[in-house]
Amino acid sequence: MVRKPYLIFVGDASRSAVTKTAEGVRDWAREDCTGQWRQSPGATDLGLPDMAPAEAYAAGARSLLIGIAAIGGRIPDEWVPLLLEALEAGLDIVSGMHGRLSAIPEVAEAAARLGRSLHDVRHSSRSFPVASGRKRSGKRLLTVGTDCALGKKYTALALAAAMKERGVDADFRATGQTGIMISGDGVAIDAVVADFIAGAAETLSPEAAPGHWDVIEGQGAIFHPAYAGVTLGLLHGSQPDALVLCHDPRRTEISMFEGFPIRPLEETMETYLSLARVTNPDARFVGISLNTSGLSEVEANALAASLEAQHGLPVMDPLRFGTERVVEQALA
Amino acid sequence: MVRKPYLIFVGDASRSAVTKTAEGVRDWAREDCTGQWRQSPGATDLGLPDMAPAEAYAAGARSLLIGIAAIGGRIPDEWVPLLLEALEAGLDIVSGMHGRLSAIPEVAEAAARLGRSLHDVRHSSRSFPVASGRKRSGKRLLTVGTDCALGKKYTALALAAAMKERGVDADFRATGQTGIMISGDGVAIDAVVADFIAGAAETLSPEAAPGHWDVIEGQGAIFHPAYAGVTLGLLHGSQPDALVLCHDPRRTEISMFEGFPIRPLEETMETYLSLARVTNPDARFVGISLNTSGLSEVEANALAASLEAQHGLPVMDPLRFGTERVVEQALA
Numbered sequence: 205m206v207r208k209p210y211l212i213f214v215g216d217a218s219r220s221a222v223t224k225t226a227e228g229v230r231d232w233a234r235e236d237c238t239g240q241w242r243q244s245p246g247a248t249d250l251g252l253p254d255m256a257p258a259e260a261y262a263a264g265a266r267s268l269l270i271g272i273a274a275i276g277g278r279i280p281d282e283w284v285p286l287l288l289e290a291l292e293a294g295l296d297i298v299s300g301m302h303g304r305l306s307a308i309p310e311v312a313e314a315a316a317r318l319g320r321s322l323h324d325v326r327h328s329s330r331s332f333p334v335a336s337g338r339k340r341s342g343k344r345l346l347t348v349g350t351d352c353a354l355g356k357k358y359t360a361l362a363l364a365a366a367m368k369e370r371g372v373d374a375d376f377r378a379t380g381q382t383g384i385m386i387s388g389d390g391v392a393i394d395a396v397v398a399d400f401i402a403g404a405a406e407t408l409s410p411e412a413a414p415g416h417w418d419v420i421e422g423q424g425a426i427f428h429p430a431y432a433g434v435t436l437g438l439l440h441g442s443q444p445d446a447l448v449l450c451h452d453p454r455r456t457e458i459s460m461f462e463g464f465p466i467r468p469l470e471e472t473m474e475t476y477l478s479l480a481r482v483t484n485p486d487a488r489f490v491g492i493s494l495n496t497s498g499l500s501e502v503e504a505n506a507l508a509a510s511l512e513a514q515h516g517l518p519v520m521d522p523l524r525f526g527t528e529r530v531v532e533q534a535l536a
Numbered sequence: 537m538v539r540k541p542y543l544i545f546v547g548d549a550s551r552s553a554v555t556k557t558a559e560g561v562r563d564w565a566r567e568d569c570t571g572q573w574r575q576s577p578g579a580t581d582l583g584l585p586d587m588a589p590a591e592a593y594a595a596g597a598r599s600l601l602i603g604i605a606a607i608g609g610r611i612p613d614e615w616v617p618l619l620l621e622a623l624e625a626g627l628d629i630v631s632g633m634h635g636r637l638s639a640i641p642e643v644a645e646a647a648a649r650l651g652r653s654l655h656d657v658r659h660s661s662r663s664f665p666v667a668s669g670r671k672r673s674g675k676r677l678l679t680v681g682t683d684c685a686l687g688k689k690y691t692a693l694a695l696a697a698a699m700k701e702r703g704v705d706a707d708f709r710a711t712g713q714t715g716i717m718i719s720g721d722g723v724a725i726d727a728v729v730a731d732f733i734a735g736a737a738e739t740l741s742p743e744a745a746p747g748h749w750d751v752i753e754g755q756g757a758i759f760h761p762a763y764a765g766v767t768l769g770l771l772h773g774s775q776p777d778a779l780v781l782c783h784d785p786r787r788t789e790i791s792m793f794e795g796f797p798i799r800p801l802e803e804t805m806e807t808y809l810s811l812a813r814v815t816n817p818d819a820r821f822v823g824i825s826l827n828t829s830g831l832s833e834v835e836a837n838a839l840a841a842s843l844e845a846q847h848g849l850p851v852m853d854p855l856r857f858g859t860e861r862v863v864e865q866a867l868a
Contacts, residue, residue, distance in 0.1 A: 216613035254619065317801065334762050335762035336761075336762075336793075337761030337793050337795075337796055382663065394729075394731040396729070396730050397727060397728070397730070397764045398727065398728050398730050398733050398763075398769065399726040399727065399763065401730050401765040402761065402762050402765060426811075427811075427814050429667055429669030429734065429814055430668075430669060430731075430735065431731065431734075432769065432772055433730060433733040433734060433765040433766060433769025433770075434731060434733075434769075435769045436765045437730065437765025437766075438763055438765075440762075440765070463669075464669060475811075479758075479759075479764070482759050482760075482764070482796070483761050501768070
């Protein structure tokens with residue numbers, strides 16, 4: 205569990221591919237963002253107050269959040285004095301980089317001396333049990349996909365927010381680094397040792413009140429040549445009552461895996477369902493979430509109508525169409 | 537890669553549940569076993585010459601193999617002086633325990649001082665790439681199952697041996713601790729970080745000559761509530777041309793997971809095939825391997841005949857019926 209609110213470190217990053225984690229946190233956890241710390245005037249402006257660590261701490265911030273990427277995933281040497289400044293000012297550090305904060309001797313030493321915590325959310329320092337397969341009380345919704353990086357996190361966040369707005373007792377459960385930064389908790393499921401994927405997913409959404417919903421961020425895709433093992437372990441451990449299929453209609457191939465076609469939605473949903481029913485015989489799809497960012501309004505509406513007719517499921521786009529009917533279908 | 541041949545440490549173990557790894561190594565790698573080291577006359581006799589480390593080293597042994605289990609997977613304190621004696625005598629140590637050899641300070645110190653290697657085969661010290669999904673040259677056979685612990689390793693060992701006997705260039709590829717001890721190499725696939733399961737499987741069976749066969753030990757089961765993620769990553773990364781389904785006809789439920797039925801063979805094979813074809817569109821089943829140890833000769837023959845008729849595939853039992861027709865089906 206990380207300490208909020210955040211001072212978001214932007215450095216001198218300006219490309220959206222580099223700053224998208226920071227932007228995700230700003231979009232979904234605005235109330236948890238005290239300010240931004242930029243190292244150059246050309247750096248991306250998240251629309252948060254500019255401040256340095258001491259000022260941010262005084263304004264209530266408790267962690268510096270490294271929400272930008274760096275080449276090779278390493279923490280650049282020139283960041284080290286900045287990280288030390290943050291620790292001295294009273295802040296913990298939350299990082300989504302591949303390189304570990306604790307592997308930088310000066311940073312590890314300063315954190316230990318000052319009593320600060322270093323959170324490398326891409327790595328898992330916890331150990332998990334082997335999954336039991338036992339049914340847990342409470343309800344669970346899992347977002348699954350036809351590929352990686354097409355809206356599983358945004359869909360889960362939007363559905364959890366919509367449930368809460370209706371007064372449903374619901375929690376977003378994060379399984380990836382950006383999600384963990386947004387919610388302040390979760391498990392980087394792809395960093396867990398293979399034997400414990402489903403066990404980690406069971407731990408992530410523990411027993412809850414019968415009317416409670418965990419809305420779990422999916423990972424990977426069941427027909428993905430590299431990540432399907434993660435997807436399946438997460439599916440089994442989550443024991444979802446409700447599944448939402450996330451899809452980007454412009455994609456014809458698995459992203460960055462040439463020659464691996466996106467399979468038809470029908471086949472994809474049948475495969476997810478047959479595997480999901482190993483741990484929850486009542487699993488069912490309650491909606492399709494489209495990423496229609498590449499389509500016009502007219503095209504998006506036509507596609508949604510056609511998919512609704514074809515699959516008999518409500519279609520949503522977390523950034524365009526409402527989530528209401530998918531939530532209703534889940535609660536029904 | 538571990539150094540063979542082995543002195544097998546039996547300690548004072550006498551129950552077959554505890555000594556089965558030692559027995560597996562003795563059965564499948566007899567030529568790699570110099571002797572056994574027993575601490576009490578009541579300990580299991582593997583039928584190997586009894587010897588202590590110094591004598592074993594003189595006779596050619598290069599590693600002490602801990603082929604027995606201990607309660608909780610920890611290395612008992614009373615073994616430490618014995619391990620030190622082995623290191624002093626010139627032997628490396630190969631362990632299949634959960635507890636790491638390198639976590640015992642005296643053992644780690646002695647190994648470093650003497651230049652010996654400590655191999656914890658249950659853990660993976662290597663890092664692996666994300667899977668590429670790219671087709672590799674050479675042929676691959678993977679054993680898959682309806683459950684854990686019903687003969688996937690034995691089936692793969694038997695098929696690799698039968699191929700070699702026919703003059704086929706074939707390698708057994710180990711994915712679990714006993715298999716690694718037998719072959720002297722391999723990857724404990726369930727110990728790999730989740731993101732890299734398929735990548736580790738790609739590394740395990742690299743590009744090879746067109747006529748070469750890798751016979752890969754399967755893990756888990758696709759309908760297993762705890763381990764299916766490992767199974768699927770291994771399936772995708774192995775890109776098998778040929779699959780053999782391993783099954784124990786007495787089992788009705790997943791072992792140790794009450795309430796999780798073994799699914800019909802037809803459904804199981806269809807699910808494996810549809811997922812295998814993500815990375816190898818030509819994947820097909822070439823046989824069924826039965827564990828008929830609980831059946832009489834008459835019952836076993838009747839069951840094999842009935843399954844052959846039903847599925848149109850040759851049926852083998854690595855310990856009872858020949859493997860020939862399955863090998864022929866694979867090579868066809």
